[in-house]
Amino acid sequence: MPASDERRLQALVLAPVRRVRRRLNAVLWTEAAVAPVWAAATGCVLARLLWRDAAAWVLPVPLLAAGAWCFVRARARSVSLTHAAVLADRSAGAGGLLLTRLERPVGEWELSANQYARAVTLPPVAWKRPVGALLAALAFLAVGFLLPLPARRVGPANAAAAAKVAAVQAKAEALAREEPLGAPLEEELRRLSEEVAEGRFDSTDWEAADSLEKSLEARAAKAAAELATASEAARELEESLDAAAGAEAATREREALENALMALGSDTAAQRQQQGQEEGNPASGNSGGAPGAGDGGTRGQAEAKQGGSGGARSRDEVASLRETLERRQRELEQRFGQGNGRNGRNGSRPGEGEGEGEGQGRQDGHASRQTRPGKGGVSRGGESQPLVFGDKAEMDPERLDFKPLPKGQGGEAQGLWGLRSAEPQRSEGRGGGGGGQGTGAQGDAEAGHSAGPLLPRNRDLVKRYFGGEP
Incomplete structure (x- = not known):
């Protein structure tokens, strides 16, 4: 018989044997994959919870490890072809004929072997339990990835x-x-x-x-000094205009003001030009910010060059410029806690400005006392320092000593003006006014806290205080 016919006839017997083998291997591989799949699902969920940012790079690790473990376990539990042939021969009741056909070539019993091969039935297997375990692992993995992540743990805020x-x-x-x-x-x-x-x-x-x-603070001190110089120059120019000084003195004051304004704007010329184009020309003194003051300085330089022909208009503009510079200096010094350091010099001129300083005599006071009398509103105080009202208290222990009143001016009990000593009148009945000797209120006379015995922890205290039994 040709070899091709031999292989074809043998395949008729091998087909049911291989079906039995595949069925058994499927169940065994499913059972072997339960533990690796659960381990992989748990690892993926933990990686999502612990490594949020790197979860995409950590997830392949448990999956690959579970796959390798599952392959090793399934390979060790696989059913061989001989074992499957034994089970197939037993299910068909062939009495070993199928095993003989796998080992020997075609013989006179070929027809009987083919009939037994058709009668082979698949063996029953317990597939529900491993399949249920795998589905539970997949459900656990899905729930672990669908649940929202808990909020990140944030430490207590550092208030300081x-x-x-x-x-x-x-x-x-x-x-x-x-x-x-x-x-x-x-x-x-x-x-x-x-x-x-x-x-x-x-x-x-x-x-x-x-x-x-x-x-x-260093840069603020420098800026405040420049503002003080500019405001002082403006004040001197204003005084020279008020005093109707000669043209030569007015020219010198204008040159001093121009130099001060140039020194003030030398560091921030580019920014002030750009901001001045956006915000207009607030040189009238209504704007307290840096751009407006920068434009006011440029305008002040132009006005200083015009000479004394402006008259009252020039004087008003110089006064407005001076007030703007002083307001800027005041705001800067208040923010940096330098309010009384230089304002004392400006406050020595009464009646000028919008609430000047109180002079040098109050420099060492509390930061919350840096208020200025005038048109200004309520002072912001010392920012983070506690608020203090009024002057410092005089800590003199002798100030509160007892001093008896002189005779004839209320020093004696009978000598008080308009007062007489008298015993209180007893008021009887329920309608009388309440007093120390009135009748008590009607009600249940139950024992209160003072009627019961003292606690053990209070007895010694009462003994020491009163010097007797409680």
Whole structure:
């Protein structure tokens, strides 16, 4: 018989045997995959919860590990072809004829072997339990990925750091009205704000905030000095115009004012020109910001060059410019806690400005006492410092000593003017007024807290206090 016919006839017997083998292997592989699939599902859910940002890179690791583990377990439990042939021969009742046909070539019993092969039935297997376990693992994985992630754990806010950064930002905003801060300083402020928001503000950031605050204070002091110089020059020019001085003195004062305004605008010329184009020409003194004051300085220079022909109009414009400069200086010094340092000099001139300082005599007072009499509103006080009203209290212990009144002026009990000593009248009945000797209220006379025995922890205290039994 040709080899092709031999293979064809053998395939008729091998087909049912292979079906039995595939059925058994499917169930065994499903059982072997239960533990790896559960492990992979748990690992994926934990990776999603623990490594949120890197979950896409961590998820393949448990999947690959579970696949390798499942392959090793399934390979060790696979059913061989001989085992499947034994089960098929037993199910068909062939008495070993199918096994003989797999080992021997075609013989006279070929027809009987083919009939037994057609009678092979698939063995029953317990497939519900492993399939249910796999479906439960997949459901657990789906629920783990569909549930929303819990909120990130944020540490307690550092109130001191937040207050520090807020104070530095407020000072930076006040200084930005006078001159540009610069990109490095703005970037440092932004970084400190992010550190506070994320709860990572440490000692290094504290040092950076302190150094930044010191640099802002130094620049603010310089800007305040320039504003003071410019306002003083404007004041002197105003006084010279009021006194109707000669043309030569007025020219000198105008030159001094021009030099002061040029020194004031030398650092921020580019920014002030750009902002002046956007906001117009607020040289009349109604605007207190840096752009308006910069345009006012340019206008003041032009007016100073016009000579004394302006008369009263020139004097009013110089006064308006001076008030604007003083207001800018005042706002800057109030923000940086330098309000009384220089305002005492300006406050020595009564009747001028919009609420000047109180002089040098009150410089050492509390920061909340930096108020100025005049048209100004309520002072903001010392910012983060506590608010104090009035002057400092006199801590003199002798001030409250007992001093008897002189005789004839109420020093004796019988000598009080308009008063007489008298015993209180007894009021009887329920309608009488309440007094110390009136009748008690009707009601249940139950024992109160004082009627019961004292607690053990209070007995010793009562003994020591009263010197007797409680």
